[in-house]
Amino acid sequence: xxxxxxxxxxxxxxxxxxxxxxxxxxxxxxxxxxxxxxxxxxxxxxxxxxxxxxxxxxxxxxxxxxxxxxxxxxxxxxxxxxxxxxxxxxxxxxxxxxxxxxxxxxxxxxxxxxxxxxxxxxxxxxxxxxxxxxxxxxxxxxxxxxxxxxxxxxxxxxxxxxxxxxxxxxxxxxxxxxxxxxxxxxxxxxxxxxxxxxxxxxxxxxxxxxxxxxxxxxxxxxxxxxxxxxxxxxxxxxxxxxxxxxxxxxxxxxxxxxxxxxxxxxxxxxxxxxxxxxxxxxxxxxxxxxxxxxxxxxxxxxxxxxxxxxxxxxxxxxxxxxxxxxxxxxxxxxxxxxxxxxxxxxxxxxxxxxxxxxxxxxxxxxxxxxxxxxxxxxxxxxxxxxxxxxxxxxxxxxxxxxxxxxxxxxxxxxxxxxxxxxxxxxxxxxxxxxxxxxxxxxxxxxxxxxxxxxxxxxxxxxxxxxxxxxxxxxxxxxxxxxxxxxxxxxxxxxxxxxxxxxxxxxxxxxxxxxxxxxxxxx
Amino acid sequence: xxxxxxxxxxxxxxxxxxxxxxxxxxxxxxxxxxxxxxxxxxxxxxxxxxxxxxxxxxxxxxxxxxxxxxxxxxxxxxxxxxxxxxxxxxxxxxxxxxxxxxxxxxxxxxxxxxxxxxxxxxxxxxxxxxxxxxxxxxxxxxxxxxxxxxxxxxxxxxxxxxxxxxxxxxxxx
Numbered sequence: 001x002x003x004x005x006x007x008x009x010x011x012x013x014x015x016x017x018x019x020x021x022x023x024x025x026x027x028x029x030x031x032x033x034x035x036x037x038x039x040x041x042x043x044x045x046x047x048x049x050x051x052x053x054x055x056x057x058x059x060x061x062x063x064x065x066x067x068x069x070x071x072x073x074x075x076x077x078x079x080x081x082x083x084x085x086x087x088x089x090x091x092x093x094x095x096x097x098x099x100x101x102x103x104x105x106x107x108x109x110x111x112x113x114x115x116x117x118x119x120x121x122x123x124x125x126x127x128x129x130x131x132x133x134x135x136x137x138x139x140x141x142x143x144x145x146x147x148x149x150x151x152x153x154x155x156x157x158x159x160x161x162x163x164x165x166x167x168x169x170x171x172x173x174x175x176x177x178x179x180x181x182x183x184x185x186x187x188x189x190x191x192x193x194x195x196x197x198x199x200x201x202x203x204x205x206x207x208x209x210x211x212x213x214x215x216x217x218x219x220x221x222x223x224x225x226x227x228x229x230x231x232x233x234x235x236x237x238x239x240x241x242x243x244x245x246x247x248x249x250x251x252x253x254x255x256x257x258x259x260x261x262x263x264x265x266x267x268x269x270x271x272x273x274x275x276x277x278x279x280x281x282x283x284x285x286x287x288x289x290x291x292x293x294x295x296x297x298x299x300x301x302x303x304x305x306x307x308x309x310x311x312x313x314x315x316x317x318x319x320x321x322x323x324x325x326x327x328x329x330x331x332x333x334x335x336x337x338x339x340x341x342x343x344x345x346x347x348x349x350x351x352x353x354x355x356x357x358x359x360x361x362x363x364x365x366x367x368x369x370x371x372x373x374x375x376x377x378x379x380x381x382x383x384x385x386x387x388x389x390x391x392x393x394x395x396x397x398x399x400x401x402x403x404x405x406x407x408x409x410x411x412x413x414x415x416x417x418x419x420x421x422x423x424x425x426x427x428x429x430x431x432x433x434x435x436x437x438x439x440x441x442x443x444x445x446x447x448x449x450x451x452x453x454x455x456x457x458x459x460x461x462x463x464x465x466x467x468x469x470x471x472x473x474x475x476x477x478x479x480x481x482x483x484x485x486x487x488x489x490x491x492x493x494x495x496x497x498x499x500x501x502x503x504x505x506x507x508x509x510x511x512x513x514x515x516x517x518x519x520x521x522x
Numbered sequence: 523x524x525x526x527x528x529x530x531x532x533x534x535x536x537x538x539x540x541x542x543x544x545x546x547x548x549x550x551x552x553x554x555x556x557x558x559x560x561x562x563x564x565x566x567x568x569x570x571x572x573x574x575x576x577x578x579x580x581x582x583x584x585x586x587x588x589x590x591x592x593x594x595x596x597x598x599x600x601x602x603x604x605x606x607x608x609x610x611x612x613x614x615x616x617x618x619x620x621x622x623x624x625x626x627x628x629x630x631x632x633x634x635x636x637x638x639x640x641x642x643x644x645x646x647x648x649x650x651x652x653x654x655x656x657x658x659x660x661x662x663x664x665x666x667x668x669x670x671x672x673x674x675x676x677x678x679x680x681x682x683x684x685x686x687x688x689x690x691x692x693x694x695x
Contacts, residue, residue, distance in 0.1 A: 009683075013675065014672065015549050017672040019669060026605075032605075043542075043546065043618060046545050047542045050541050053554075056647065056652055451596065
């Protein structure tokens with residue numbers, strides 16, 4: 001192949017600008033495989049592409065006034081970000097190290113563009129903390145992070161809760177209304193509001209300053225609240241030790257785990273008693289996010305059933321949040337445990353006789369079943385997530401085989417094919433599984449954490465008639481050679497729709513319900 | 523504590539190079555940001571396995587390689603997965619490591635080359651690379667075609683690449 005430098009640059013530019021054709025992609029594949037010279041040119045081009053992305057503000061030129069027709073920086077950037085945030089998108093990896101040398105903060109806030117640039121603006125290049133989680137979070141205009149990035153500066157949380165991770169590992173959960181001034185990765189001023197701080201050994205010395213005192217963390221967990229009216233700071237040390245320094249006198253006193261202390265104008269006093277719900281934990285953010293998702297789910301009219309797995313006064317009842325549809329389920333043997341987050345209920349299935357009985361009435365052309373499960377062990381050839389009783393045409397099976405590969409579908413006469421088999425369900429961690437059945441296309445897809453894990457097709461017409469089903473078990477057909485199909489693990493959410501959910505929607509369910517930031521889909 | 527500080531220094535230092543490598547596989551800078559963040563998360567989780575006696579970048583690059591491939595599997599259509607199979611991804615990652623000595627020099631050269639562009643050219647680059655900037659949006663705003671915008675960008679990028687090459691030549695001459 002003869003390719004000139006100009007051809008190469010043309011190709012690279014089309015790729016970079018999203019204009020490449022499939023033929024371009026094939027050409028690139030071939031060139032990169034055969035030519036080290038092409039790879040070098042490609043690396044140099046991409047390094048430029050990357051650097052311009054990081055430094056686009058440099059291109060705009062700090063000393064030049066923006067041309068009159070320059071686009072107004074989008075004021076919706078943050079709003080857009082937080083909309084995505086609500087859906088849990090982009091969170092992956094935000095927990096990442098807060099150690100970024102980042103692009104200069106773009107001059108987004110319109111109200112800031114009128115004021116002269118701050119002399120220390122370039123320092124914002126260094127990021128002190130990253131936003132790793134949040135629920136219902138809204139920041140005041142001009143006092144918001146740049147996406148997930150918190151550089152030195154002032155921030156005001158007007159609604160919701162956020163979880164920040166500082167560069168040296170300190171975690172801070174901030175509850176609105178709150179104002180903080182981030183100095184650097186190890187020091188933040190709490191002007192108003194309440195925070196919970198969890199500092200691992202790497203963040204020893206992490207300091208939260210208030211008007212009344214400096215709080216130096218010596219490897220611990222504590223809550224701190226500043227009352228804006230009185231300026232009083234209340235400290236509650238949950239574990240470890242916090243040194244409280246009077247900014248005037250420099251006097252230090254240590255507060256140990258289990259103790260609390262109030263500081264007002266340098267004077268020590270007693271802190272009011274701790275109330276339940278003060279100082280939320282990082283885990284409680286996940287639960288709150290799920291509760292908002294639960295509310296949205298309740299509004300989905302295409303749901304036949306939504307079992308949020310909330311423990312009822314009658315512990316044998318598996319409550320269905322969709323009224324008038326399938327009705328509630330009945331729990332036999334399976335026991336209530338803690339699900340994806342503290343405060344979230346789930347059911348543990350660990351004996352051959354454990355199950356929850358539900359009934360999915362009617363005949364359906366399309367059906368989707370989605371559940372959050374945590375499989376502890378696989379004991380049988382087949383292990384049921386949700387199976388129709390017996391083995392009648394139109395019944396459904398949704399189960400794992402001994403290798404953990406999901407399988408099943410609708411029971412239909414004639415042969416079927418499984419043209420695609422993907423990854424198995426990992427053990428010991430929360431996993432989202434979804435089975436999407438369409439008799440229109442005579443096909444079924446099973447997704448594991450939103451990724452296609454199996455596809456099945458069949459030849460003959462059938463309607464889906466699930467009828468009586470068991471979660472976590474199977475009422476065996478007496479003739480079957482694998483009658484015991486008991487699940488060993490937990491389930492903490494199960495939903496059934498009378499339609500075939502597209503892959504994108506399954507992906508959104510995964511994002512909305514992901515157990516936490518450190519959870520990986522892989 | 524010592525390892526951690528060292529780790530933080532190293533991971534900070536190699537951010538741009540990891541981004542550049544990831545971008546060579548995903549092409550869209552903002553998406554490369556996401557993959558970089560995923561990579562950082564993995565690196566942070568692997569901190570215990572970090573051996574300060576060994577070079578950091580090749581170690582980190584391996585995780586970037588896996589994350590970029592995993593991302594392509596999740597997000598891209600079949601074609602791009604064919605472009606970058608495991609072997610090619612590894613080759614690109616290995617070769618990217620060899621750029622380490624000159625990577626920073628090229629970046630500094632770029633900073634001075636940007637100053638030499640005309641105001642119009644710099645404006646075009648700034649609009650292309652601002653958050654959510656794209657040739658499609660620029661074409662729509664300017665009443666022209668994406669290809670026309672891309673052609674203008676291509677000429678500017680060509681100028682910048684030439685200028686960087688020249689600067690590096692001057693430095694070593």
